[in-house]
């Protein structure tokens with residue numbers, strides 16, 4: 001059986017985030033990767049130098065071509081940029097009846113550049129999140145989506161409940177932006193909370209961590225694993241990828257997508 005996964009996201013010319021991170025991750029996990037590109041970014045480890053959105057028609061056609069011939073077992077969305085693109089993508093996903101949908105609500109690149117227009121947040125909440133099997137916001141994204149401030153784990157739990165009420169079946173609020181010694185990702189499935197914790201690695205090379213984490217979840221769902229199992233693998237994958245630095249570029253470098261497969265052990 002060949003497992004197939006589709007990423008609907010932006011291209012990162014620097015290869016560390018977006019479509020490139022997703023396809024590398026799918027490949028590392030023995031899942032056949034496919035893509036529908038929503039925007040091309042000119043990007044490197046120093047920042048985002050340009051954003052060039054694709055037309056709505058081009059995005060719709062990429063998704064239709066895949067749906068007609070290469071149906072994926074799981075789908076991920078990343079950078080969607082505008083409310084027009086969000087609506088079009090949501091319509092196509094609904095039409096194709098793709099249930100295992102991981103929505104990574106990408107808003108701002110680590111360097112501060114905006115990857116989602118401000119007015120598009122409402123479209124994300126109205127059209128896409130209700131279709132999501134899993135959503136994976138980081139703390140700032142969860143704050144924007146909920147309109148609530150997160151200081152402590154108790155706040156994060158309240159926000160997770162609020163995001164679940166938007167219609168996502170599972171909510172994962174990642175802990176990379178917290179400053180504690182341990183990094184905890186929180187899962188809420190509508191009934192219970194689960195925490196996935198690792199040691200915080202001290203490095204500036206975290207470009208693409210969110211994309212990679214959500215891509216692992218997507219690949220594992222494509223193989224038929226549960227969300228809990230998929231997050232366990234995602235946490236191990238990202239810990240190895242951050243821990244075994246490639247050390248390329250002079251800014252916020254990419255993670256190491258082959259570290260997990262090579263069994264790299266990071267303390």
Ligand SMILES: Nc1ncnc2c1ncn2[C@@H]1O[C@H](COP(=O)(O)OP(=O)(O)O)[C@@H](O)[C@H]1O
Pocket residue numbers: 137138139174175176177183184185198199200201202203206208209210211213234235238239242
């Ligand atoms: N310094 C770090 N050490 C270990 N794990 C990290 C670190 N930073 C982020 N992670 C992990 O990487 C993933 C992405 O987290 P986060 O940085 O919150 O998301 P994003 O990249 O979307 O901003 C999460 O699983 C988180 O636990």
Ligand SMILES: Cc1ncc(COP(=O)(O)O)c(N)n1
Pocket residue numbers: 009010011012017018019041043078079106108109110115206207208209210211
């Ligand atoms: C095309 C694209 N998509 C997403 C991100 C977010 O990446 P990060 O994990 O660094 O926040 C990015 N920088 N570029």
